Amino acid sequence: MxxxxxxxxxxxxxxxxxxxxxxxxxxxxxxxxxxxxxxxxxxxxxxxxxxxxxxxxxxxxxxxxxxxxxxxxxxxxxxxxxxxGFRDSPTGTLRLNVPISASRMFLPAIVPRFLAAYPDIRLEITAEDGFVDIVEAGYDAGIRYDERLEQDMIAVPIGPREQRFAAAAAPAYLAQHGVPGHPRDLLGHACLGGRATGGRVGPWEFERAGEIVLVEPSGPLTVVHAGTDLAIEAAIAGTGIIFLFEDWLRPHFESGVLAPVLEEWWQAFPGPFLYYSGRSNPPAPLRAFIDFTRKLAAP
Missing domain, CATH: 1.10.10.10 (Winged helix-like DNA-binding domain superfamily/Winged helix DNA-binding domain)
Structure with a gap:
């Protein structure tokens, strides 16, 4: 056998x-x-x-x-x-599937502290933007936004509870091509688009005072989400206007290499969730991770 x-x-x-x-x-x-x-x-x-x-x-x-x-x-x-569960400290491997944005924006503030608190747990994280069936793929849990969650999943808030997508460009680009005053003005600009692996380039969505405007981006560069750093560097070099998580772009705003564009139109949306199957009890490493993130989020 x-x-x-x-x-x-x-x-x-x-x-x-x-x-x-x-x-x-x-x-x-x-x-x-x-x-x-x-x-x-x-x-x-x-x-x-x-x-x-x-x-x-x-x-x-x-x-x-x-x-x-x-x-x-x-x-x-x-x-x-x-x-x-009878051990003083849980042990084992915790496998997570997360978006690339999560691995860049808020997991770096969680993971080192979690591993320090639970030295017997081994954490394996796969960062990708394509949707994955975590049960079929052998993951203990995943991180996604609410519109991507299946109904039989248990969801726990993790990371920022509200986020925004931000438009930005290099000051030199705006000085040469002008500053858009309305989202529709982007149709006359070079937009640096992004798409999920295997997907199409999605519209850029803006909102102000209840008015929602969708813009189909057009420009010289499109990258899959895994190549976002390349798009950011292209925006810094003055290639065009980028549309990305505000938190991801914030360091570049602070350094001055990128300037906010249409900030009053940036649309807010709910933050991500840690989700796992509700068909069985979560393993000890996952329970420890859930409890740890809840304590971090507590006021």
């Missing part, structure tokens, strides 16, 4: 779609994971994964094994975590 460690390795590879990605996410080595999967296939006498140079996909037998293994291993983890 295959042992639990090898079965867990097989499940990690299947979820990641490859040995290298699974090793990068969960630690260890690709060769070690490959050997573990080989042992499982040898013990069962069935091929579980189709391997190509570009991807790893489950066979029919592998897919059925995954569907049965996932809840079984989750139940084992829950049983072991129950014992973890």
């Amino acid at each position: 295959a042992n639990l460690e090898d079965l867990s390795a097989f499940l990690a590879v299947a979820r990641a779609g490859g040995f290298r990605d699974a090793a990068r996410t969960g630690g260890g080595s690709a060769s070690g994971l490959s050997e573990a999967v080989r042992r499982v296939e040898a013990s069962l006498g069935v091929r579980l994964l189709h391997r190509t140079t570009r991807s790893v996909l489950p066979t029919e037998a592998g897919a059925q094994l995954i569907s049965r293994l996932t809840p079984a291993l989750a139940e084992i983890d829950a049983a072991l975590d129950m014992v973890n």
Whole structure:
């Protein structure tokens, strides 16, 4: 019979779609994971994964094994975590999937303090802007905004409770091209657009005194959200007007390399939430993280 460690390795590879990605996410080595999967296939006498140079996909037998293994291993983890609750300090790994903005704006103020308070917890954070099924992908929790949450998820406020998107440009750009007085004036400017991975460039939304204006940006540069730093540097260099989280741009306002644009039109929206599945009790590392963030947020 295959042992639990090898079965867990097989499940990690299947979820990641490859040995290298699974090793990068969960630690260890690709060769070690490959050997573990080989042992499982040898013990069962069935091929579980189709391997190509570009991807790893489950066979029919592998897919059925995954569907049965996932809840079984989750139940084992829950049983072991129950014992973890009797420790003075929880231990284990906490896996989070978060937006890139969260990893830049407010998690740096939380993560080091959390790890100092819980030295036996290992934190694994994947920062990406594409929507991910955290249960299917093997994460304990995620951070998203309310419009991206599924109904069977439990949501806990984390980070700033109100945020704004801000428009900004280099003073030199505004001196050369003029300062927009209304969001519609942006149609005559070079706008530095951004989009989520695999998505389209979304409209820029502004609001003042109940009036909402949507502007479809057009300009010389569009980046996926992971390339936001490039867009900021292009704005600083005078390439055009950028539209991004106010908190992300605030240091550049303070240094003077960027100037606010249409500030009276910046629209406020609710802050993000830490969310996790409500179908089972959260593991001890996640409970500790939830309690810790709540204490930080308390007045």
